[in-house]
Amino acid sequence: MTFCLPGVGSLPKLWTSKSVWLGPGHSYLCLFLTDFCGVRNNQRWFSLKTTCLQNTKSINLLIAKARHFRKDEGRNKNVSSGFSDLFSAGAAKKRSQMNCQNKVHDLPSIKNTSQLPTEPLRLEDWDKLKEDFKGKVSFESWISSQMAHHHSSVDVAKSLLAWVAAKNNGLVGYDLLVKYLYLCVFHKQTSEVIDIYEIMKARYKNLEPGAYTLLIRGLSHSDRWREALLLLEDMKKVTIPSRKNYHDCIQGALLRQDVDIAWNLYQELLGHNLIPMLETLKAFFDLGKDIKDDYYSNKLQDILLYLRNNQLYPGESFAHSIKTWFESVPGQQWKGEFTTIRKSGQCSSCGKTIESIELSPEEYEFLTGKIMRDVIDGGDQYKKTTPWELRTFEKFVKSCPPFDIVIDGLNVAKMFPKARESQVLLELVSQLAKQNLRLLVLGRKHMLKKSSRWRKDEMEMVQKQASCFFADDISKDDPFLLYATLHSGNHCKFVTKDLMRDHKACLPDAKTQRLFFKWQQGHQLAIRNKFPGSKMIFQHILSYNTVVQTTGDSWHIPYDEDRVERYSYEVPTKWLCLHRKT
Numbered sequence: 001m002t003f004c005l006p007g008v009g010s011l012p013k014l015w016t017s018k019s020v021w022l023g024p025g026h027s028y029l030c031l032f033l034t035d036f037c038g039v040r041n042n043q044r045w046f047s048l049k050t051t052c053l054q055n056t057k058s059i060n061l062l063i064a065k066a067r068h069f070r071k072d073e074g075r076n077k078n079v080s081s082g083f084s085d086l087f088s089a090g091a092a093k094k095r096s097q098m099n100c101q102n103k104v105h106d107l108p109s110i111k112n113t114s115q116l117p118t119e120p121l122r123l124e125d126w127d128k129l130k131e132d133f134k135g136k137v138s139f140e141s142w143i144s145s146q147m148a149h150h151h152s153s154v155d156v157a158k159s160l161l162a163w164v165a166a167k168n169n170g171l172v173g174y175d176l177l178v179k180y181l182y183l184c185v186f187h188k189q190t191s192e193v194i195d196i197y198e199i200m201k202a203r204y205k206n207l208e209p210g211a212y213t214l215l216i217r218g219l220s221h222s223d224r225w226r227e228a229l230l231l232l233e234d235m236k237k238v239t240i241p242s243r244k245n246y247h248d249c250i251q252g253a254l255l256r257q258d259v260d261i262a263w264n265l266y267q268e269l270l271g272h273n274l275i276p277m278l279e280t281l282k283a284f285f286d287l288g289k290d291i292k293d294d295y296y297s298n299k300l301q302d303i304l305l306y307l308r309n310n311q312l313y314p315g316e317s318f319a320h321s322i323k324t325w326f327e328s329v330p331g332q333q334w335k336g337e338f339t340t341i342r343k344s345g346q347c348s349s350c351g352k353t354i355e356s357i358e359l360s361p362e363e364y365e366f367l368t369g370k371i372m373r374d375v376i377d378g379g380d381q382y383k384k385t386t387p388w389e390l391r392t393f394e395k396f397v398k399s400c401p402p403f404d405i406v407i408d409g410l411n412v413a414k415m416f417p418k419a420r421e422s423q424v425l426l427e428l429v430s431q432l433a434k435q436n437l438r439l440l441v442l443g444r445k446h447m448l449k450k451s452s453r454w455r456k457d458e459m460e461m462v463q464k465q466a467s468c469f470f471a472d473d474i475s476k477d478d479p480f481l482l483y484a485t486l487h488s489g490n491h492c493k494f495v496t497k498d499l500m501r502d503h504k505a506c507l508p509d510a511k512t513q514r515l516f517f518k519w520q521q522g523h524q525l526a527i528r529n530k531f532p533g534s535k536m537i538f539q540h541i542l543s544y545n546t547v548v549q550t551t552g553d554s555w556h557i558p559y560d561e562d563r564v565e566r567y568s569y570e571v572p573t574k575w576l577c578l579h580r581k582t
């Protein structure tokens, strides 16, 4: 997998001058085509063989290039300043110390990234650097990875390429070329990107996704953005492009106001079941303020509904874009405010009531059915619970009237490590029983065996105030907890500090996961704290659903603040309230 760097007098010229590449007759593109005609028949992905014909002319020219560097020695005295401590007093000692370490750990000698060249090196400097390298991998591969990782300048990378080409009869490996491309894209050197694009186009029938991704990104910012779309098409022949690839192409199209292409790509992205990047959605809103047509406007509202259906929240700057767009719609008098929701579920800004967290009867039935079928009965992931034990439990639950609260006894009892477990459980049960709630405590058989942590008298008092089910010590609690709570009905809540994240991941599809999350938010009682001798305090259960929502003449959109890190099981607290001025 190599790329032939044909004879050139000046490498910078090779990379920058289009006439060199595209001129008729003597163009290097033509050289490629003739040199590689045998290879081009081999169209496997990644598959180009290294059968570059030796080109004496190219070697000679590259040698001339090396001389050119040497001639410039005087002028380029500080050419390797960032690298100079390798050659300065004390450096050899340092190096030998490093080499000693290397013998033990077999690490490359340049460990400190400050020793990566910061300016282009001459060929002999690269030779020296290579001599000092003691790593297991090839020097070229290692140094190019380091340079890519530390975002070295394009000029430095180019000098590495020149050196590699000089040593290898004008050959530069595909891998090295892609790393160079990465740096050009990173530093937004569009003309370099286009040159590499030309080389690759001529040289390879197909690329791997990494190179496609880089070229798409690089080209989408250039005047040749439409060619990024062609690359996307090529990519589709071998794999599904990523949401980033779509983002780049959509961004490119939106920058040129080609909205039809942008919406088509967006549709295609959804068609692949990819979740678009929030930046992509934001880009549509940002352009929207300059476009005054109903079609575009409806599409933007579809995006908001997409956020709703997928329980996604815009970030802060995206929320600003949404606000700006609404306020720009002519004749509709939208006004946006950043706000919070009161505990009662009312918007602090407009006073409207936010949707309830309660599941509708249809949603509840759907979720219950899925969990019973896919998770409790059919789930391989709960092998730790024997089917026999689960059936015994089902019979037990069906023989009891519905519960109000199901308690994960073991989990709750272990919440306060300094207190005795049976005592913690008893306090909780007594506190809830006083409120005339029907309780179910799920426990393990070992809790009934007398021990210092589990006192028999306390456990007997627990059993007097609550129904109890003690499972085998090896069972997992989750299926029991879910089954009992769901079976009891929509009013029933459960107590555990477990957030059941693993469990959620086992749910079969996105809709079930969303409903589960909503149900969990509305039904899980988490103990916030407890002081000795005092009551347990539960975390407040939100009465409203934190999700993008509309009533037609208002929108309420929860969003994530930039500086607040939110875990997947938490919901944002900040909202954008949009309403029409009356």
Ligand SMILES: [Zn+2]
Pocket (backbone or CB within 6 Å): 347, 348, 349, 350, 351, 352, 556, 577, 578
């Ligand atoms: Zn409001």
